[in-house]
Amino acid sequence: MRPFAQYLLIAAFPLSLLGSAVSQASDVELPSTMAWTAYGTNSSGYAQAVAIGNMLQNKYDSSVRILPGENDVSRMTPLKQGRVDLCACGIASYYGMEGVMMFADRDWGPQPIRVITTSTASFGLSLAVAGDLNVETPADLAGKRIAYIRGDDALNKGTEAYLAFGGLTWDDVERVDYPGYARSFDGIIAGDVDASFTTTVTPPAQQLASSPRGISWPVLDPDDEAGWERMAAVAPYFRPHEVTAGAGDISADNPLASASYPYPIVVANQDLEDNVAYGLIKALQENYDDYKDNAPGANGYALEYQDLQWVVPFHDAVVEYYKEIDVWTDEMQAHQDQLVERQQVLIDAWEQFLQEAPSDNDAFASEWMSARASALSDAGFEPIFE
Template sequence: MHRLARATLLASLPLYLGLTGAVQAKDVELPKTMAWSAYGSNSSGYTQAVAIGAMLQNNYGTALRVLPGENDVSRMTPLKGGRVDICACGIAAYFGAEGVLMFATPNWGPQPLRVITTSIASFSMSPAVAGDIEVKTPADLKGRKISYIRGDDALNKGTEAYLAFGGLTWDDVERVDFPGYGRSFDGIISGQSDAAFTSTVTPVAQQLASSPRGITWPELDPNDKEGWARMQKVAPYFQPHVMTSGAGGVSKGNPVDSASYPYPIIVGNADLKDKTAYSLIKALQDGLDDYKDAAPGAAGYAMDKQNMTWVIPFHDAVVDYYKEKGVWTDAMQAHQDQLVKRQNLLLNTWKTFTAGNPPGDEEAFAQAWMKTRADALRQAGLEPVFE
């Protein structure tokens, strides 16, 4: 979206969203202007950021500038470089915090990210499966043609996690490579593939549901402890989730036991000013009614939707806010301390690794870093997750 058009949209939103300004600005001291990076302008993450910006402008006089990024690296680069205060990121925030996959490169490494808040909405993240092959659970994907998206680690890791729930790996299915996300769904419709990973409410999922093949979503038994353990060993950011929005007739009256992870994940760097982080989480909670219906999924920022023992540590000032609200427990603090310990270990390991004349070739660099990283985590009694 053109910069001027974005500015005009942002300025006009308080008028047509019906924001009343009823929330008081007490104890909220935000900058006069803030900058966020987010998904592209046609995404729900961008729409949510704009709706939040309207609330902040109306209630606190803070102007929010939203910079759309078309991929994970382009969304996180402005945060790394200090051009934005916040990233409304996807699961790549976790990959960045861990320094893995597309972040296992000389220019990146582990990032000192801290969560401000996240959104868990009614949809899930799942492989969309052609409805004509009788798949009910991930185990039924054995021997099927499964889409692999070149260059998209987040989608492929999600598929791998679902396969693991069913006791499968990529070796148990027929992997079909596609150059992009949209092409993978074209491939299902044309019969080249049988499944591809996505959000359950995306247009491509709706397109598949309307095709002759139809659509189905594999169900995850919430009581299958072994299945969940396998899944979370591959991708610990997944959590059980009852899907009530999805292509193919999924609704509150026709739910599916599934899995999901937050989207967007609102993160800043660990050195984000305490006053800003505290004010932002307070504003987002106090002003929830002013934006929760203004964009799809925005209701997912409610406090009762937050997972306070997830995989990225909270900002210290956000912890202070939750303590004040009386919802922070000793178990949550122990989990937070462990995540901070892990983050500091990764940052220190990266500093030592890069100072030690690592390989110049990018592939060799990544392999050496991943081994060094895994060794350091294991020595500290922590699970590498990625190797």
């Protein structure tokens, strides 16, 4: 397990350095047209992709066609098939790299994904808790009724991570199953369940806040190293985050010590052309002021919000850009090399597993997860998902 300090956002870039270094990079070269997938048309992720696309069109005459997808499959399948250049994805991009959950399937397996950039904005990702329970920290959730959303691995993993921060597991709470995310918030308002995982700014959280039960958000003490280590063991993509936007009384004047991870996560396949990856990251950084205010959360692409030691490796050309502007360190390179090695271990294990994989789908997923864990452990990596 890496030391706690390395889980913090890498943000301390001198402003004078940022202003002077970018001019050292070569000119941006982008194709005349690109295709991206993103969340649905009513999402902030789609709006951000449109804002970035408008900037690329205006500055570089590069047209971006955005294909909305309502779920992880519809967003990531075109990327897997090479029909789009990029996906403005969610945390499923990490699951895809790891070959777990929906990707523990014979049609998927570990994906050769590389990050171009990410957005980390003012909201957090947390358990929304009924405000009448006096829950102050995740440890206070012991014995409470916690929503489990059938078929939504990302939300349930988030809940599990918050419980782990408080030293709890699903065995320490009362699990209440729901067929969908919105229904779980109806259940909290009705008094049938006590908490459900969400973003702090989502409409269901706002509805709960205005209900008779009200809303509260458990505080994650940034100095609780043991708590963060437990959370990271379950879901290493979470980072400490000062939340300044959210339902209830969260604001810039009343921030919440909580957690978050990037959204969207703009990813490509490993084989995306270097000039495209390099041109994109350079264009996004050098023209930040031209799109940062044009969509909710678009300000999260600023350099100071980029976590350069996150859980998915960067595209090689993006690394080259960060080297050119003198923000890439030896420690970051060592971390990048580990992530690339981990991904290769997974891909090799997958190819070997397919040679004698069972035909039954349930057995396939179970045996793959076992083979995956063994391969990672043998190579000195934590499986994380078992």
